[in-house]
Amino acid sequence: LYPVFSVFLLSWPISHFFAESSSRTRLVGGHHRCEGRVEVERNGQWGTVCDDGWGMKDVEVVCRELGCGAATGTPSGTLYKPLAEKDQKVLIQAVNCSGMESKLIHCEQEEDVFDCSHNEDAGAMCEKQMLHLSFPIVPETVRLVGGPGRCKGRVEVKHQEQWGTVCKAGWNLSAAKVVCWQLGCGRATLTQRCCNKDTQGQGPIWLSKVSCSGQEESLQDCPSALWGKNNCTHDEDTCVECEDPFDLRLVGGDTRCSGRLEVLHKGEWGSVCDDGWGEKEEKVVCKQLGCGESILLSAKARRNFGLGAGRIWLDDVHCSGKEQSLEQCRHRFWGHHNCNHKEDVATDKNNNKSHTIQLLNMRTKSILKIIELTPLY
Numbered sequence: 001l002y003p004v005f006s007v008f009l010l011s012w013p014i015s016h017f018f019a020e021s022s023s024r025t026r027l028v029g030g031h032h033r034c035e036g037r038v039e040v041e042r043n044g045q046w047g048t049v050c051d052d053g054w055g056m057k058d059v060e061v062v063c064r065e066l067g068c069g070a071a072t073g074t075p076s077g078t079l080y081k082p083l084a085e086k087d088q089k090v091l092i093q094a095v096n097c098s099g100m101e102s103k104l105i106h107c108e109q110e111e112d113v114f115d116c117s118h119n120e121d122a123g124a125m126c127e128k129q130m131l132h133l134s135f136p137i138v139p140e141t142v143r144l145v146g147g148p149g150r151c152k153g154r155v156e157v158k159h160q161e162q163w164g165t166v167c168k169a170g171w172n173l174s175a176a177k178v179v180c181w182q183l184g185c186g187r188a189t190l191t192q193r194c195c196n197k198d199t200q201g202q203g204p205i206w207l208s209k210v211s212c213s214g215q216e217e218s219l220q221d222c223p224s225a226l227w228g229k230n231n232c233t234h235d236e237d238t239c240v241e242c243e244d245p246f247d248l249r250l251v252g253g254d255t256r257c258s259g260r261l262e263v264l265h266k267g268e269w270g271s272v273c274d275d276g277w278g279e280k281e282e283k284v285v286c287k288q289l290g291c292g293e294s295i296l297l298s299a300k301a302r303r304n305f306g307l308g309a310g311r312i313w314l315d316d317v318h319c320s321g322k323e324q325s326l327e328q329c330r331h332r333f334w335g336h337h338n339c340n341h342k343e344d345v346a347t348d349k350n351n352n353k354s355h356t357i358q359l360l361n362m363r364t365k366s367i368l369k370i371i372e373l374t375p376l377y
């Protein structure tokens with residue numbers, strides 16, 4: 001059962017809001033949720049998009065809307081099986097996005113579809129990883145090379161359009177912390193010399209004597225020796241290991257931006273206890289999921305999303321609100337908590353519940369407020 005929301009608008013035209021909030025987009029038939037035939041919802045029915053004029057800019061918007069990674073292809077929708085049903089409509093023809101839109105529905109498009117069949121359904125391919133919304137906007141200036149993953153490896157910085165390494169001289173855990181932060185990875189776990197010859201860099205050695213306090217927003221903000229001025233060798237290259245970003249999802253809501261928060265750890269989805277949970281923590285989750293601003297729900301409203309089952313992974317999460325993603329916040333060790341699903345179920349007044357969030361995509365509409373939630377039963 002899904003909750004029905006009574007939404008009160010303070011001065012925003014109702015038609016606009018509902019047109020927007022009721023428009024949903026999904027990808028069907030791909031290997032993961034960030035790839036497949038593009039389908040949009042209209043009046044509760046899922047239809048397809050004609051590929052007339054369909055291109056990378058349009059796919060970029062779909063990837064953004066779904067909180068996926070970078071756009072990588074504009075495949076034909078017929079690639080994805082099963083094909084669209086005969087009774088599914090082609091809802092949109094001739095989409096023309098500028099690439100900056102946050103949703104497909106905002107792109108210029110023709111809604112009068114007159115000559116498109118399902119043989120021309122548009123498809124989209126995006127990278128699977130979660131988009132850290134604030135990152136793609138800043139040009140990439142630091143990276144970790146050699147993996148595994150993008151959160152471990154040799155530190156490289158970009159200077160004069162060329163990637164180079166960082167010398168170990170002066171480097172410490174505070175500097176590693178800044179790099180992990182800048183990359184939207186989890187906390188720094190290890191910082192070391194890349195002792196293996198195979199993992200050494202080859203290009204210029206750009207930085208040396210980097211001295212970070214740990215509070216800097218980026219490695220480039222830390223004092224260091226002049227770029228390229230050092231006597232280091234690649235034997236002294238710096239490597240860093242950060243925790244991987246958390247994989248988050250919201251379950252039990254009727255959009256991907258509402259529901260009970262779950263986090264993936266060791267291949268298992270578990271919930272997050274709400275001890276100490278507040279606006280700042282919520283803000284970080286919304287940012288990470290690309291969902292706009294959040295609305296804190298009452299315990300009663302949260303129960304509409306159903307109760308969590310399985311592990312309670314996180315408790316006592318504390319964020320400053322500036323973090324790019326949840327793993328950058330302080331929390332107890334995985335699985336250590338003083339919460340209990342079952343107790344939660346039994347006692348109505350207990351607030352120690354797996355956490356739920358209601359998010360509205362209202363980046364531009366802060367005047368919107370949900371002031372009442374009415375359950376459907």
Ligand SMILES: *[C@@H]1O[C@H](CO)[C@@H](O)[C@H](O)[C@H]1NC(C)=O
Pocket residue numbers: 053096098108
């Ligand atoms: C798409 O929109 C741009 C301006 O946003 C315009 O220059 C271009 O002609 C349009 N393309 C089509 C096929 O309508």
Ligand SMILES: *[C@@H]1O[C@H](CO)[C@@H](O)[C@H](O)[C@H]1NC(C)=O
Pocket residue numbers: 172173174175211212213
């Ligand atoms: C790393 O070095 C900087 C300056 O050299 C210092 O401020 C910071 O406290 C050091 N961090 C650690 C973890 O030792």
Ligand SMILES: *[C@@H]1O[C@H](CO)[C@@H](O)[C@H](O)[C@H]1NC(C)=O
Pocket residue numbers: 229230231
């Ligand atoms: C590099 O080594 C030379 C010779 O030992 C020394 O004169 C020079 O100052 C050093 N340069 C830097 C940037 O440390």
Ligand SMILES: *[C@@H]1O[C@H](CO)[C@@H](O)[C@H](O)[C@H]1NC(C)=O
Pocket residue numbers: 338339349350351352
């Ligand atoms: C949450 O649980 C703890 C201990 O299990 C308890 O002390 C606290 O009062 C509970 N909080 C609420 C809001 O019920």
